[in-house]
Amino acid sequence: MHFEWQDWLHLGTFVILAHLLGAAAACHAVLNTRTSQGAVAWAVSLVAMPYFTLIPYLFLGRSKFAGYIDARRLENEILRKSAHPTEWNFPDEAARLRGAAAGDPAEYLGHPTIRALTRLSGMPFLRGNSVRVLINGDATFDAIFKAIDAAKVYVIVQFFIVRDDELGRKLKDLLLKKAQQGVRVYFLYDSIGSFDLPKRYVNSLRAGGVQTHPFATKRKFVNRFQINFRNHRKIVVVDGECAFVGGHNVGVEYLGANPRLSPWRDTHIEVRGPAVASIQFVFIEDWYWATQRIPEVEASKTSTDDMSCLVLASGPADHQETCSLFFVEAINAARFRIWITTPYLIPDEAVFSALRLAVLRGVDVRILIPSRRDHRVVFAASKLYAYDALLAGVKIFRYRPGFLHQKVVLVDDMSAAIGSANLDNRSFRLNFEIMVLTVDRGFASEVEKMLLDDFAQSWEISRDDYLGAPAWRRMAMHVARLFSPIL
Structure with missing residues (x-):
């Protein structure tokens, strides 16, 4: 292949431009990346290899999003003052735990640990719960679908990944069935995690009365150049009586249908008792960010066991990591x-x-x-x-x-x-x-x-x-x- 001097000139111009853009992006990374390690990783790669890292930086580079974080924190604080469950109204959980008898769960963990985690999470340490382990996809989705099918008042569904496959369609059909029965159905999915979810899937849910919204860092449109700050949570709540949390998303690969990764090993849990209110409040925060509306939900008063639970919700808008x-x-x-x-x-x-x-x-x-x-x-x-x-x-x-x-x-x-x-x-x-x-x-x-x-x-x-x-x-x-x- 023969290069003319004009080709070398064009190539040289491209190289110089790439390195100038890389240097500018490196400065942006130093100013905006949350950790020093991340800033160094981006800065070095952008300066040394801008041809390979400039485009990935558009998608992955932003890890400090001040406007979004400030708005999210403000809304969360407002919600926690106006819409938190009544079970959270206690004078001093740490003081109550200091009176725990020997052998009590609180005594076992130690007061400093309980106090640290309740303050860290902003959630209470609650008694009177039962928790059931659901091992792998069949057990998890059998339990979730059974609970949704028995719903009488409302259903909350939130997943990071939702696919329009056999499992996804089964979920969609069940949600449509409950909506037709007059059950309030709230469906929240991550806009990037579920990037390949077809519009027909979403439109079908909306047409059938299911309140359906994507979660995105910007409310008005999905920023495809921003794939950080993803909502990785998996939450299902039925009538405020039971909640499901764990690692499964909605896709047949989670049932072991991907031969390269099968059998898929995952774990979910089913929670009943006062902790359900904490789990669904996490959803309320996410739903309010996506829709500017508070879903109509209720808090469980049922005490089914004596397990103590603490729900820890975390995200990039937290004051601490x-x-x-x-x-x-x-x-x-x-x-x-x-x-x-x-x-x-x-x-x-x-x-x-x-x-x-x-x-x-x-x-x-x-x-x-x-x-x-x-x-x-x-x-x-x-x-x-x-x-x-x-x-x-x-x-x-x-x-x-x-x-x-x-x-x-x-x-x-x-x-x-x-x-x-x-x-x-x-x-x-x-x-x-x-x-x-x-x-x-x-x-x-x-x-x-x-x-x-x-x-x-x-x-x-x-x-x-x-x-x-x-x-x-x-x-x-x-x-x-x-x-x-x-x-």
Whole structure:
């Protein structure tokens, strides 16, 4: 191929322009990225490789969105003053817990931990709940569809991903059926997570009386150049009596229909009792942001058991990094065991330091991650973090049968948390997440049994997982980790 001098001139102009734009974008990243690690990652890549990183920066680079965050915080504060459940009206939850008897769940966790988490989440620590584990997609959606089918007053449905496949159509038909019966149905989906959801799906729901809205950082239109600040929550509430939270989205792959990732391993929970009001209030905040209206919902008065629960909702508009601090506090609270399952292992420095200190205290620290990948760069970075954790004494296991997507934390023999948050920067700082922390010896024992079954189908990695890899693959892991603050 022969280049004329004009071609070289055009190429040189392109190179100079790309580097000038890269330098400008790098300055923007330094000023606007939430963490110093993320700012460095973007600035270096934009200056050194602008041809490859300028376009991704348009989609991923914005992690500090002041106008949106200020508006979201203001609306949340207004809602919490005007629309919070009556169960939250108590003078001082921490003072009540200080009177807990020996052996009480509050006494077991320790007053500072309860006080820290209630203040961190802005939610109360509530008794009188029952929580049921739903293992994998069939159990989860059977329970959700059964509850929706029995709805008499209203149904709340919120998912990050909704697909127009067999499972999605089954959900749509059921929601339309309930709307025709006079049940109020609220349906919220993330505009980017469900980017391929056809308009006909949404229009069909709206035409059938289902109140349907996308969640987006801008109310008037979906900003396709802004895929941060995604609503990763999965929430279903029926009549204020039962709620469902966990890792499943609406798609047949969550039932194991994707051969490359099947069988899909995931966990949901069904909650009954006063904590349902906390879960649906999280939805109210999201719905109000999307619609500027408060849904007509009711609070459950039913006390079905004596489990204590705390709902932790986190997101980029929080005054503090709620999700990251939750993991730090849970790890620090562990006396003899902390087991975590996550599809993505990209901890920040605070969480990683807490894990190392737990090992030094003699705590049994285990992390279960997938052996199959769904994202190449994230998987490569996770392998290097797994190796570093292994050197610190953390036991790392890889789930053999299929892709592991569950998000579970088990602390000692009394408390467990299940929800939507991953152990990565996106959940810590960029996504809206929800976790339900339970304090109950029987439920913790049930979660322990579930995780022991998972560990039995897993293999514990050794240093060879990293050292035995070819040099080019190890280099790829290190390069991938450079982007961990923005993954």
